[in-house]
Amino acid sequence: MNFSKTLNMQSLYDELSIEIFKYITTPISLILTSRKWYAISQDSHARAEWLIYKYGKSHALFHAIRLDSFITLDVVQALLARNVVMSRYFVQRLLMYFGNHDQRLIELKVEYNLNQVNDRTREKKLCAPWASNLSLPIFTKLVNEAFNILKDPELAIKGNDMELFHFLSAGPLVINYAPQKLFQNINYIEDLILNKKFIPFPPRPKLAYGDTIEEYPPKDGYENNRQLNVIARAIIIHPDLVNMWKSIGYYEICSDVNDLVIQGALLILFPSTPPNNWECPDVNTVVTRLKKFTDLGFKLTNSVINDIFRLFEHRLNEIGELLINSFQQIRNEPRSVIVSSCIINLNNPEINRNILKFLNGGN
Numbered sequence: 267m268n269f270s271k272t273l274n275m276q277s278l279y280d281e282l283s284i285e286i287f288k289y290i291t292t293p294i295s296l297i298l299t300s301r302k303w304y305a306i307s308q309d310s311h312a313r314a315e316w317l318i319y320k321y322g323k324s325h326a327l328f329h330a331i332r333l334d335s336f337i338t339l340d341v342v343q344a345l346l347a348r349n350v351v352m353s354r355y356f357v358q359r360l361l362m363y364f365g366n367h368d369q370r371l372i373e374l375k376v377e378y379n380l381n382q383v384n385d386r387t388r389e390k391k392l393c394a395p396w397a398s399n400l401s402l403p404i405f406t407k408l409v410n411e412a413f414n415i416l417k418d419p420e421l422a423i424k425g426n427d428m429e430l431f432h433f434l435s436a437g438p439l440v441i442n443y444a445p446q447k448l449f450q451n452i453n454y455i456e457d458l459i460l461n462k463k464f465i466p467f468p469p470r471p472k473l474a475y476g477d478t479i480e481e482y483p484p485k486d487g488y489e490n491n492r493q494l495n496v497i498a499r500a501i502i503i504h505p506d507l508v509n510m511w512k513s514i515g516y517y518e519i520c521s522d523v524n525d526l527v528i529q530g531a532l533l534i535l536f537p538s539t540p541p542n543n544w545e546c547p548d549v550n551t552v553v554t555r556l557k558k559f560t561d562l563g564f565k566l567t568n569s570v571i572n573d574i575f576r577l578f579e580h581r582l583n584e585i586g587e588l589l590i591n592s593f594q595q596i597r598n599e600p601r602s603v604i605v606s607s608c609i610i611n612l613n614n615p616e617i618n619r620n621i622l623k624f625l626n627g628g629n
Contacts, residue, residue, distance in 0.1 A: 280306075280309075283302070283303075283306045283312070284306065284309065284311055284312040284315055285315075287303075287306050287307070287312045287315070287316055288312070288315040288316045288318075288319040288320075289319065290316070291320075293307055293316065310338060310340035310341045310343070310344045311344050313330075313336060313338075313341045313344070314326075314341055314344035314345045314347075314348060315348075317329055317330055317336075317341075317345065318345070318348055318350065321468070322517060322518045323348070323349065323350040323351055323515050323517075324350075324351045324465050324515055324516040324517070324518055325467075325468045325518065326345055326350045326351075327342075327345060327350055327351075327352065327356060327408070328356070328467055328468060328487065329468075330342070330345065331360075331396065331397050331400060331487075332396055332486075332487060334399060337400075337404060338404070339403060339404055339407055342404060342407055342408065342411075343407075346411055346415075349515070350515075351463055351465060351514060351515050351516060352408075352411060352412050352415045352416070352463065353416075353427070353462060353463035353464055353465055354412070354416060354418075354421060354422065354423070354425075354427055354462040354463065354464065355426075355427035355428060355462070355463075355464050355465070355466075355467075356412070357408070357409060357412045357421070357423050358422075358423055358424070358425060358426055358427060359397075359467065359483070359487070360397055360400075360405070360408060360409070361409075361423055361424070362483055363395050363396050363397040363398055363483070363487065364397050364398065364400055364405050365398060393485060393486070395483075395485045395486075395487070396484075396485065396486055396487025397487065409423075416461075416462065416463065418461075418462075427458060427462060427464045428466065428489075428493050428496070430458065431455070431458060431464060431496060431497075431500070432493075432496045434448070434451040434454050434455050434458065435448050435451070435455065435496065435499070435500035435503070436448045436451075436503075437496050437499065437500075441499070441503075441534060444499070444503055445503050445504075448500065448503050448504060449504070452504070455500075455507070456510065459507070459510045459511060459514065460510060460513070460514060463514055465511060465514070465516045465519075466489045466493060466494060466497050466522065467487060467488060467489040468488060468489060468518075468522060469488060469489055469491075469494055469522050469523075470484070470486065470488035470489070470490070470491075471488075480492060491526075494522065494523050494526055495526055495530075497519075497522075497523050497526075498523040498526035498527045498530050499530060501519075501523065501527050501559075502527060502530050502531055502534065505558055505559065505562060508520065508562045508563070509562075519563075520562065520563035520564050520565070524564050524565055524567075524570065525569070525570050525573055527559055527564055528556065528559065528564060528566060528570050528574070529570070529573060529574060529577055531555055531556060531558075531559060532552075532556075532574060532577070532578075532589075533577070535547050535551070535552060535555060536578065536581070536585055546584075546585065546588070547588075548588070549588060549591045549592050549595065552588065552589070552592040553592050553595045553596055556592065556596055557596065560596060566593060566596050566597055568604075568607045568608055568610075568611045569611060571593060571604065571607075571608055572608050572611050572612060572618075572621070574589065575589075575608070575618075575621045575624070575625075576618070576621065579620050579621060580620075582620065582621070582624040583624075586624050590604065590605075605625045608621075608625055609622065609625055609626075
């Protein structure tokens with residue numbers, strides 16, 4: 267009886283430990299405190315729960331691979347048991363990256379381009395690409411599971427679903443002509459999302475040094491801004507795509523392309539080169555347009571507002587007040603709160619002098 271009670275207590279302790287572990291932002295800081303936490307960190311279920319809580323079911327597999335030694339066969343199985351999203355695009359990208367690269371060849375390429383790259387670029391080129399160090403058993407497990415989950419014996423794993431989505435959503439066409447083509451292809455787009463589980467890879471975290479050159483495929487595996495713009499543009503044309511993605515478990519769609527969608531919607535209302543018949547929209551038009559997206563889960567954050575002001579920096583005298591009034595209605599906040607929040611979030615007042623002048627009322 268006592269033995270059974272001890273087992274139950276131990277089981278409860280383990281469950282609580284796993285539950286606590288998933289909330290830890292940086293596990294290494296906890297692991298170093300005791301052997302018990304180290305043992306928990308080696309548990310496949312603890313690792314799976316941590317990945318899902320931190321990155322969501324849509325990006326858990328990507329980050330499991332990115333973290334290299336974090337992934338094991340048991341972790342993969344635990345993630346799949348929790349129904350993380352497995353897409354055809356994930357397998358396509360996996361095949362694109364998998365396998366050891368000739369490090370000497372990479373070093374020689376960098377050496378012969380010595381004068382054309384800085385230290386930061388050189389460091390990036392020498393890093394091992396995402397998934398290149400994945401073990402063969404884990405790679406095989408992921409590919410086999412993809413075939414089982416997607417139930418497609420002729421899975422087009424040598425394709426590129428991001429490129430396919432680009433064409434299906436009329437990416438090559440200017441925005442005025444794109445909607446008609448997109449709606450002609452809507453059944454193919456639905457199949458791509460609902461059946462092939464197409465979701466983009468996560469956006470690259472914003473870094474302090476702000477690299478502007480993006481290579482494809484990106485070595486770190488993150489989705490480039492150019493590809494995320496394809497997703498954002500399609501959402502602006504057909505917002506219901508967001509609900510399609512959410513229906514397959516991609517709840518991070520709004521946060522992943524938040525800034526691009528909000529800015530893109532405003533760029534359509536306020537084109538950089540307005541046509542001759544363009545009429546400036548009023549506050550109600552702007553609010554109605556943006557609320558279509560905020561109702562879906564997109565957010566008009568302080569950083570987005572600052573980015574919008576940078577985007578329209580040379581037109582603030584013309585449309586600045588209209589934008590501020592629109593933001594007030596959407597956020598239901600007084601002008602003073604929005605202005606002070608934006609000023610606090612301006613990283614470099616010298617570079618953003620025009621924006622600062624506008625926010626301070628032209629003084």
